Amino acid sequence: MADAAEFARETEPYRRELFAHCYRMLxxxxxxxxxxxxxxxxxxxxxDGFEGRSSVRTWLHQIATNGCLTALARRRDADRRVLPSGLGPPQPDVETAALDPDQRQHWLQPVPDAWVTPESGDPASVVAAREGVRLALVASLQHLPPKQRAVLVLRDVLAFPAAxxxxxxxxxxASVKSSLQRARATLKEQAPTAERTTEPTAPQARAVLAKYIKAFENADADALTRLLLQDASIEAPPIRAWFKGVETCIPVLRDHVLGDPGxxxxxxxxxxxxGHPAAVGYLRDEEGRYQPYGVIVLDVVGDRIRRIVSFGDPDLVAVFRRV
Structure with missing residues (x-):
């Protein structure tokens, strides 16, 4: 009979890494x-049957990976989790855009950094963990066939040997190497330039987030204009439409999102x-009570915002309350 204490001692150190792996896959x-x-x-x-032919880490990732592949095999291609920007080009203006939520589409979800960063607190490990779950990367991974996705994550993110x-x-x-080449090529097409953002723990990034929150709560479109880069984009799943360029984004925010102060x-x-600065959002209802809206994630470059992804899913608020 397996010893529960021994099992926990051997396997628990890999729980966060396994969770991050499953998140990237799913x-x-x-x-x-x-x-x-x-x-x-x-x-x-x-x-009881684990004979140590591989490390515990490898064994656990094998179980998790095959579990993910089984789960993905049950999905239709249309069920893959994406962001609006992964479904087509930005809308030229809000007048021609459909702003109704698309609940039929399965949308990518954000993840709290606290759930995927190592407990050791080693700065290099923390940075690597955050880089491995950047929104741009995870969104691009969803466009890969499941087996290629698994190979790329196991090789390039988790650094397991090909054998x-x-x-x-x-x-x-040989099949692993071939799948990896194809996956890298597809990923390069999806994200031809690697995104880099200010680390969310940096004072500058926290300051940008604070300015964004203040501007939003005060319904201050001018302040938001000063925060956005010229080519900034906004997307808000489950709304399918997304927008790019400050001249388009600000009218969308001002006329359809901000409302009145408060x-x-x-x-x-x-x-x-x-790996990005983020906030939990609440929206005031007709009776003046604030109801959970979702999670807002900012892609910050220097002291400006390159992208806003506003995940309008109230269930996510409960997740981020657990951080």
Whole structure:
């Protein structure tokens, strides 16, 4: 009979890394939580038979990866989790855009940095963990076929040797190398230039987030104009339409989002989300009570904002309250 204390001692150190892996594969914090739970249940059931031919880390990632692939095989292609910018070009203006939520589409979800960064606090490890869950990367991964997605994450993000990846996926090393080449090429097409943002712990990034929150809560479109880069973009799943360029974004925000001062309340997320500064948003209802709206993630460059992704899902508020 397996020893529960020994099992916990051997496997628990990998829980955050496994969660981040499942999140990259599935694009959903809820699905990732379920998959990690399933991984540990399967690992416990088979722990007596674990003979140490691989490391515990490799063994757990094999279980998790195959669980993700099974979950993805049940999805239709239309069910992949994406951002609005992954479905087509930006709208030229708000007058021609459909602003009704599209609840049929499965949308990418943000993840709290606190759930994926190492507990050790080693600065290099923390930076690497955040880089591995940037929104641009995770969104691009969702466009890869599941097996290619797994190979790229296991090789390029988690740095498993090709031979170990082949064993995990029950394929050949040559097949892993071929899949990796194709995945890298597709990823380059999806995101031809690697995005880099100010670390969310940097004082400058926190200051930009504070200015954004103040401008939004005060319904100050002029202040938002000063914060946005000229080619800034905004997207707000579950709304399918998205917009690019400050001349287009500001009218959208001013005329359809900001409302009157006091309509919005925002609370900064400790540590951020997906390696970016972030806030939890609340929207005042007709009775004056603030109801959960979702999570707002900013892509900050210097002292300006390059992209706003406003995830309008009230269920995410409960997730980020747990940070």
């Amino acid at each position: 694009g959903s914090v809820f699905d990732a939580e379920d998959l990690v739970q399933e991984t540990y249940l399967r690992a416990w059931r088979h722990y 170990e990846v082949a064993d995990m996926l029950q394929t050949s090393t 309509l919005w309340r925002m609370v900064p997320v400790a540590g951020g989300a997906n």
